[in-house]
């Protein structure tokens with residue numbers, strides 16, 4: 169008799185537990201940031217906050233002007249722009265090319281590049297608080313997707329998760345989080361494909377963009393900015409990317425994107441719209457229905473079955489086909505801007521402020537939970553993560569390594585054939601010097617070119633990661649050096665292994681090993697110099713122009729063409745810092761010391777010591793020359809570190825705007841500037 173109630177209690181408890189679990193699972197579903205189930209968390213493990221905190225970004229009378237040296241305004245990039253982006257909404261900033269979309273997006277993300285010539289004023293608040301005091305996390309998906317090309321999608325995301333999530337997360341929880349992101353962003357089918365680049369085919373452009381979004385979502389941002397997310401994508405991929413952004417908005421994120429001229433199906437996904445022309449707002453409000461009514465009331469009715477995006481683009485673009493058309497369109501745009509301004513003035517900022525106040529209240533009630541506190545690991549932890557990435561990038565880049573290997577062997581075969589089996593005659597002295605100089609130049613040039621070819625792009629990735637505070641520079645540079653060392657050493661070693669026996673250089677195993685050691689040290693120094701060039705040059709093309717030019721100077725003062733004793737006083741420091749000179753000096757000492765030559769005349773060179781005297785390398789040793797080479801390598805590494813540290817992105821400060829007199833916009837003037 170007592171059994172039945174007990175069974176009933178157990179059944180009820182079981183059903184209740186299952187229901188609760190089901191409800192909790194349902195609640196978790198649909199939230200991007202919620203992935204770790206409570207039962208999987210172990211003691212001390214930290215979960216990512218589950219809900220997306222609603223965030224409103226509001227900006228008021230934002231002005232951005234460019235001034236000349238005398239302080240006169242030469243260009244107005246943004247003119248008294250006001251608006252707001254709301255939680256759960258997808259806001260699109262549209263306008264013709266050069267209308268200020270990217271500038272506005274940068275301002276809203278707090279990432280407008282600092283410049284002494286630019287002045288930025290206005291107000292920017294997040295949930296009613298000044299931007300600078302906000303603790304809400306913002307994500308910015310840039311127009312250019314930059315990744316390590318040899319890593320797979322999953323590896324890229326996993327590494328970003330390891331760098332950005334608190335260290336207290338267990339590996340299993342992190343993997344689940346990454347897997348969830350892969351599902352959400354539609355990246356499961358390409359999860360194990362390498363990202364790729366122009367040389368190696370990898371994932372598609374749309375997948376790259378979604379991977380960029382996924383990487384930004386790791387830190388659970390409340391606000392997502394995306395700069396022209398559909399640029400360069402075909403219609404299908406553009407649609408998928410925009411659908412992803414729309415879903416994120418539906419999940420509670422505040423999503424703001426700039427877009428040029430979307431298709432109708434993409435336009436229909438927008439909740440809110442800002443139309444910009446010459447940096448001024450032509451319209452700001454709901455994208456569907458209201459926008460069309462607004463313009464229809466002003467006498468610009470969008471014809472039926474016409475894509476509103478195309479209609480608006482035509483409406484706010486200047487027509488340059490003739491001077492009359494140009495004048496007429498400028499006039500029309502100026503009127504549209506005035507019409508919007510007067511409408512805004514009538515409405516006042518009432519709505520904006522009331523929302524901001526409520527949002528501030530919700531912040532004060534302790535709802536600010538969306539910030540993931542990144543528990544950055546120490547040096548060793550960062551080093552091992554970055555080492556793994558650098559190792560994969562270096563060793564998997566088969567095409568580059570194959571080309572470098574082929575070039576090393578081919579040049580060794582060519583030089584080997586030219587300097588084939590050198591004897592000990594007097595003329596062989598010049599041949600040996602020529603060969604050693606050529607070996608020094610060839611090694612340095614191939615190491616330099618390889619580095620300057622890839623580093624400027626990698627630098628941009630590192631700078632973005634640095635801006636997020638993912639890791640420090642020192643572990644990054646050391647990990648890169650360690651990971652690349654074996655591969656970088658392999659090519660000069662292969663060169664030496666072929667050219668040395670072919671040319672009959674000083675035939676002893678010890679000398680051969682020393683030869684290989686010298687060219688390897690030189691390759692490291694040239695690579696380090698390439699890093700510095702890559703850190704200075706703004707683009708790969710600039711780096712490719714600068715690197716070899718600089719190296720040419722070091723070649724001229726490399727000890728072969730100009731004897732260091734004859735170097736003009738003003739240039740005497742150059743041979744001392746020339747990596748070619750120290751390599752050539754070390755190679756010459758290694759080759760000539762103790763070598764006897766066939767001497768028929770009294771003025772003939774008897775031995776290698778006499779050759780070294782003529783080259784002014786007499787009192788030196790291989791050890792000394794190699795240590796100078798390594799010092800040069802260290803100098804270039806240090807300089808790269810300093811430059812990367814100094815080049816950290818700096819952003820323009822938003823100054824409070826002074827109360828302005830009624831805003832007078834001069835579209836005609838502005839466009840002539």
Ligand SMILES: Nc1ncnc2c1ncn2[C@@H]1O[C@H](COP(=O)(O)OP(=O)(O)OP(=O)(O)O)[C@@H](O)[C@H]1O
Nearest residue numbers: 234243245264265266267268269270271272283428
């Ligand atoms: N720091 C600056 N100094 C001078 N002019 C600038 C600066 N930054 C941007 N501009 C100019 O301001 C205008 C707006 O640039 P912005 O990149 O914001 O336009 P956009 O609407 O995003 O254009 P697109 O669709 O072509 O990317 C352009 O004419 C640009 O050349």
